[in-house]
Amino acid sequence: MVGVIVDSAFTAVVTSLNTDIISPVLGIFGGVDFSDLQITLGTSKNAPVLKYGSFITAVINFLIIAMIIFLIIKIMNKINEGIKAKIDDEEEILVDDTKVCPYCMEKIAKEASRCPHCTSIIKETDDNN
Known part of the structure; x- marks a missing residue:
């Protein structure tokens, strides 16, 4: 209308x-x-x-x-x-700066030592992108 x-x-x-x-x-x-x-x-x-x-x-x-x-x-x-x-540029930046928590599979910062979602301790060897 x-x-x-x-x-x-x-x-x-x-x-x-x-x-x-x-x-x-x-x-x-x-x-x-x-x-x-x-x-x-x-x-x-x-x-x-x-x-x-x-x-x-x-x-x-x-x-x-x-x-x-x-x-x-x-x-x-x-x-x-x-x-x-x-x-697309912002998503590319986000992809480069994140990794996946091996316990809850949520995206977290690469430098994080603890997952903010499930509070699991992330070991340095657990680098799943």
Whole structure:
């Protein structure tokens, strides 16, 4: 439900961006406002009107939305990769600094002489990684 609300608000913003900013700027260079482009199919008063300018505007809206979503996903993937790399580095450090208690099989510090979990005395020869 939240996605639908955000989507409708986002669509309104992108539509406004296209109609209020992009189309007028393109109109300066091309002398054309896309929203007014149309072809009348016939000569009668009630002849159908093909509004291809509105279609072009809708396509531009779609492309803007698709580009923004693509960039958001790209940024989120980069952030996710960075977090995953950091977690992997921390796990590697933890693996290097620990050993397994031979009695309760819990991870403990390599320098530990007593297991904090089962309180067993760990001999120096019991180096199980």
